[in-house]
Amino acid sequence: MFRLNRQNLEEKLLGKSELADFPAEILDYPERVLQIGEGNFLRAFFNWMLHEMNKKGIFKGRAAVIQPIPPGKVSDLNEQDDLYTLLLRGIQEGEEIDRREIITSISRGLESHQEWDEVLSLAENPDIDIVVSNTTEAGIAYNPEDDLNDNPPDSYPGKLTAYLKRRYDYFSGDRDKGMLIVPVELINRNGDELKRIIFKLANDWNLSADFKNWLEEANTFLNTLVDRIVPGYPEDEAKEIEQELGYRDRNMTAGEAFHLWIIEGDEKHKKKLPFHKAGLNVKWVDNMDPYRTRKVRILNGAHTSTVPVAYLSGIDLVREAVNDEVVAKFIEKSIFEEIIPTLDFDNEELESFANKILERFENPFIDHEWLDISLNSTSKFKTRVLPSLLKYQDKFNELPTNLVFSLSALIKFYKGKRIEKGKLIATRKGEEYAIKDENKSLEFFLSIWSRFKEGKISRYELVQETLSNKDFWEQDLTAIPGLVELTESYLNKIEENGMKTTLKSILQG
Numbered sequence: 001m002f003r004l005n006r007q008n009l010e011e012k013l014l015g016k017s018e019l020a021d022f023p024a025e026i027l028d029y030p031e032r033v034l035q036i037g038e039g040n041f042l043r044a045f046f047n048w049m050l051h052e053m054n055k056k057g058i059f060k061g062r063a064a065v066i067q068p069i070p071p072g073k074v075s076d077l078n079e080q081d082d083l084y085t086l087l088l089r090g091i092q093e094g095e096e097i098d099r100r101e102i103i104t105s106i107s108r109g110l111e112s113h114q115e116w117d118e119v120l121s122l123a124e125n126p127d128i129d130i131v132v133s134n135t136t137e138a139g140i141a142y143n144p145e146d147d148l149n150d151n152p153p154d155s156y157p158g159k160l161t162a163y164l165k166r167r168y169d170y171f172s173g174d175r176d177k178g179m180l181i182v183p184v185e186l187i188n189r190n191g192d193e194l195k196r197i198i199f200k201l202a203n204d205w206n207l208s209a210d211f212k213n214w215l216e217e218a219n220t221f222l223n224t225l226v227d228r229i230v231p232g233y234p235e236d237e238a239k240e241i242e243q244e245l246g247y248r249d250r251n252m253t254a255g256e257a258f259h260l261w262i263i264e265g266d267e268k269h270k271k272k273l274p275f276h277k278a279g280l281n282v283k284w285v286d287n288m289d290p291y292r293t294r295k296v297r298i299l300n301g302a303h304t305s306t307v308p309v310a311y312l313s314g315i316d317l318v319r320e321a322v323n324d325e326v327v328a329k330f331i332e333k334s335i336f337e338e339i340i341p342t343l344d345f346d347n348e349e350l351e352s353f354a355n356k357i358l359e360r361f362e363n364p365f366i367d368h369e370w371l372d373i374s375l376n377s378t379s380k381f382k383t384r385v386l387p388s389l390l391k392y393q394d395k396f397n398e399l400p401t402n403l404v405f406s407l408s409a410l411i412k413f414y415k416g417k418r419i420e421k422g423k424l425i426a427t428r429k430g431e432e433y434a435i436k437d438e439n440k441s442l443e444f445f446l447s448i449w450s451r452f453k454e455g456k457i458s459r460y461e462l463v464q465e466t467l468s469n470k471d472f473w474e475q476d477l478t479a480i481p482g483l484v485e486l487t488e489s490y491l492n493k494i495e496e497n498g499m500k501t502t503l504k505s506i507l508q509g
């Protein structure tokens with residue numbers, strides 16, 4: 001079986017297969033986008049959108065993709081001339097969708113640590129005037145150690161500041177040579193935050209007032225929100241899929257058919273990125289905040305609050321959880337009775353939005369692993385679940401039992417016994433699983449559970465220490481009336497009777 005690459009595509013697939021039903025010229029469109037991040041999500045979302053536009057002769061441009069940190073996927077991508085197969089699967093309006101296509105919108109991949117000069121030289125290309133990034137929530141962060149002359153600066157904002165400085169120098173501060181900067185990282189008002197850090201670095205690095213004016217006047221940072229579930233490489237089915245495709249593809253990526261991109265921008269920006277002309281579900285809005293709150297609290301909130309509950313109930317996949325009577329009830333009660341009542345939105349709209357999310361969770365074609373979603377669960381709990389818990393308590397003067405149960409389950413999920421290769425190792429029914437989170441979170445849980453096992457602290461103190469950890473929650477949660485007691489009582493039951501049995505009894509009230 002041959003490997004997917006440009007030669008094989010042109011000789012064996014182009015125009016002969018539904019996988020490559022597009023004109024040859026799109027393989028040579030010029031570079032128009034600097035893309036920071038080579039991850040699964042961007043390849044299943046933005047690169048697919050570029051490909052869709054190019055097929056229709058709309059955008060006529062490709063993305064040069066930069067891998068921000070090692071290790072990464074750029075070398076695998078380059079081995080296939082940056083071609084890969086995208087599998088989009090799901091049920092939409094009752095119809096089964098199972099689309100497979102070779103995506104052609106990446107021109108090349110560059111590894112920023114080995115090819116920094118080459119990355120910077122892209123700033124001299126007048127055709128490249130758009131930046132799109134996804135560096136995870138950890139990527140848009142200020143690093144005071146960064147320096148303009150680092151090879152490369154460590155952080156993503158550091159890299160982009162150096163890039164913009166090169167562009168400013170090369171075009172002598174020409175106000176027409178600014179960039180449209182479109183981050184998709186799932187942090188609140190991602191564009192504003194990226195811009196704030198870039199200005200901070202420009203100050204740290206003593207860059208000129210004229211450069212800062214150019215940054216402000218010639219460049220635009222947009223705030224955006226993305227939505228598509230992308231589990232990535234379909235590990236368990238890869239062999240079978242390759243047989244069906246007829247070629248090998250190490251970079252194939254699976255995602256759901258549903259997609260939505262909310263961008264805070266105006267007509268000028270919409271014209272520059274005319275997704276709508278290709279029929280893509282991109283909404284240009286004046287204010288993205290309500291859309292973000294709704295998505296993060298309901299979809300991501302349901303994911304994050306269910307991770308420890310479902311996983312420790314012996315369930316590995318999202319769709320298995322929504323098909324399990326008990327866990328499904330937990331998800332529904334959390335969403336409809338505890339999250340939605342805290343949101344200031346039209347109730348009917350919220351319920352219809354939530355029902356669609358439950359349908360997406362049920363997607364029979366997507367293997368979305370709870371363990372993958374569990375990555376960085378402590379910070380995700382703070383941003384995605386805790387606001388609903390606190391708002392509920394504030395509004396109704398009582399605690400939301402399902403969300404509190406999920407907090408107890410989270411503490412149980414982190415009951416690890418050792419840290420190995422940066423992961424906390426815990427056990428589920430005698431089998432080990434690895435918890436991935438920031439080191440400080442892993443160390444914290446290892447320490448409290450070790451002290452508990454040694455009899456140095458009680459379970460009550462363990463919960464108290466967790467809830468008062470301001471590093472996790474940015475506040476002392478022991479101040480919430482009754483929270484320590486309820487969390488501890490659920491944790492006791494989980495430890496005594498197991499997750500599923502406890503969940504059943506809690507749901508029965």
Ligand SMILES: NC(=O)c1ccc[n+]([C@@H]2O[C@H](COP(=O)([O-])OP(=O)(O)OC[C@H]3O[C@@H](n4cnc5c(N)ncnc54)[C@H](O)[C@@H]3O)[C@@H](O)[C@H]2O)c1
Pocket residue numbers: 036037038039040041042067068069072134135136137138139140155156185186226227228229230231232
């Ligand atoms: N996969 C999904 O379903 C999905 C859906 C919507 C949003 N997202 C968001 O996209 C992010 C990435 O998901 P993915 O599936 O593409 O993951 P991935 O592991 O395939 O890619 C992660 C990318 O982020 C970069 N990165 C990681 N840490 C970084 C850091 N500290 N600084 C700079 N770059 C860094 C990596 O180099 C890589 O390019 C997630 O964190 C999530 O917030 C994912």
Ligand SMILES: O=P(O)(O)OC[C@@H](O)[C@@H](O)[C@H](O)[C@H](O)CO
Pocket residue numbers: 186226227228229230299300303304372373375
């Ligand atoms: O990707 P993460 O790790 O930020 O969060 C896990 C999931 O909640 C997330 O990927 C959702 O599936 C996604 O946000 C849907 O758009």
